[in-house]
Amino acid sequence: MRTHLLVAVAFLGLGLSAQKPAAKPAAKPAAAPQAMGPGTYATFDTSKGKFVVQLFPNDAPKSVANFVALAQGKKPYNDPSSGRISMAPLYNGLLFFRSVPGYMVQTGDPLNNGTGKLGYSLPIEKNNLHFDQPGRMALAQVQGDPSSRGPQVFFTLKAVPELDKQGFLIIGQVVQGLDIVQALSAGPRKGGQTDVPEYPNILNKVTITQK
Numbered sequence: 182m183r184t185h186l187l188v189a190v191a192f193l194g195l196g197l198s199a200q201k202p203a204a205k206p207a208a209k210p211a212a213a214p215q216a217m218g219p220g221t222y223a224t225f226d227t228s229k230g231k232f233v234v235q236l237f238p239n240d241a242p243k244s245v246a247n248f249v250a251l252a253q254g255k256k257p258y259n260d261p262s263s264g265r266i267s268m269a270p271l272y273n274g275l276l277f278f279r280s281v282p283g284y285m286v287q288t289g290d291p292l293n294n295g296t297g298k299l300g301y302s303l304p305i306e307k308n309n310l311h312f313d314q315p316g317r318m319a320l321a322q323v324q325g326d327p328s329s330r331g332p333q334v335f336f337t338l339k340a341v342p343e344l345d346k347q348g349f350l351i352i353g354q355v356v357q358g359l360d361i362v363q364a365l366s367a368g369p370r371k372g373g374q375t376d377v378p379e380y381p382n383i384l385n386k387v388t389i390t391q392k
Contacts, residue, residue, distance in 0.1 A: 217233075217356070217357075217392060218392065219392050220235050220236070220391075220392055221235070221236040221238055221245070221249070221389065221390075221391055221392075222234065222235055222236065222356075222389070222390045222391075222392065223236055223248070223249075223252065223353065223387050223388070223389055224387065224388045224389075224390065225358075225384060225387055226384075226385040226386050226387070226388070227277070227361065227365060227382055227383060227384050227385060228382045228383040228385070229361050229364040229365050229382055230358065230361040230364070231358055231361065232355055232357060232358025232359065232361040232362050233355070233356055233357040233358055234316075234318050234336075234353040234354060234355050234356065235353055235354050235356045236248070236249070236318075236352060236353040237308075237310070237351070237352055237353055237354070240308040240309075240310055240351070240352070241306050241308055241350055241351070241352045242306075243303065243304045243306055244303055244306055244320060244330070244350060244352050245352050245353075247303055247332075248332070248334070248352065249389050251270070251271040251272065251332055252270055252271065252272050252387040252388075252389055253270060253389055254268050254269055254270040254271075255268075256268075258271065258299035258300060258301070258332075259298075259299055259300030259301075260291055260299075261291055261292055261296075261297040261298060261299070262291050262292060262297075270386065270387070271289070271291065271299075271332055272288070272289060272332075272384055272386065272387045273384075273385065273386045273387070274383065274384070274385065274386075275288050275289065275290065275291065275293060275383075275384045276288065276293040276381040276382065276383060276384070277365050277378070277381055277382045277383075277384060278290060278293045278294055278295060278377075278378075278381050279295060279335075279376050279377060279378075280365060280366040280368075280376065280378050280381075280382075281366060281375060281376050282366045282367050282368075283338050283339065283363070283366060284337070284338055284339065284341075284366065285335050285336060285337050285338060285341075285366065286335065286336050286338075286362060286365045286366045286382075287321060287333060287334070287335040287336075288333070288334065288335075288384050289321070289331075289332045289333035289334045290332070290333050291332075293381070295321075295333070298331060299331055299332055302328055302329075302330070302331070303320075303330045303331065305327045305328060305330075306327075306350055307327075307348075307350070308350065308351065310351040311342070311345050311351075312337055312340060312341040312342060312343075312344040312345055312349075312351070313340050313342065314340055314354075315337060315338050315339050315340065315355070315359060316336065316337065316338075316354055316355030316356075316359050316362065317336065317337045317341075317351050317353075317354060317355075318334055318335075318336050318351065318352055318353035318354065318355065319334065319335055319336075319337070319344075319349045319350055319351045319352060320333070320334060320349065320350045320352060321333035321334065321335055321349075322348070322349065322350075324347050324348075325347060325348055326348075327348050327350065330350065334352070336355060336362050338359075338362060338363055338366060365382045368380060368382075
């Protein structure tokens with residue numbers, strides 16, 4: 182039985198289903214590579230190349246701290262693949278198990294299918310950020326249920342204002358390599374599904390830097 186972490190992305194897929202995605206998405210470019218000023222950054226090393234996200238600890242302090250700790254191997258969690266407590270960097274070697282071309286990509290589940298849980302829930306946070314541009318990084322959740330948030334994150338590839346009404350929490354912004362995120366969303370679909378890639382791309386590792 183699929184759990185809530187899959188439901189969040191099912192919603193994203195449904196949001197796209199009402200629109201026919203263009204062969205070559207014409208999304209507004211996310212502001213040319215921004216200067217890397219002071220801040221907290223996450224570099225995602227993937228099978229298609231690297232992209233960089235500026236994290237927003239002032240807007241989502243607890244959620245960003247959780248993501249950073251998991252990425253650096255500084256927080257224990259229950260690994261659903263082994264049933265044991267682990268301190269290994271969570272995101273290393275995971276798949277972008279869900280994607281919708283030109284719309285979004287998702288990763289962060291140790292089971293690589295949207296059903297994995299780490300044995301704890303995040304404190305509920307809100308902020309005033311909006312899905313008004315490509316490259317937003319947000320936490321996956323059950324539609325309308327912020328208590329279901331965990332380690333899974335997704336990245337948008339266009340403005341998606343309808344997500345503002347669903348309570349998804351934005352925790353970062355892609356500032357370099359949006360073309361890489363676009364490439365991660367491309368490719369054939371599995372079994373005719375719109376949001377499951379036939380050949381999922383790999384997240385090799387996440388590196389956190391402070392400037």
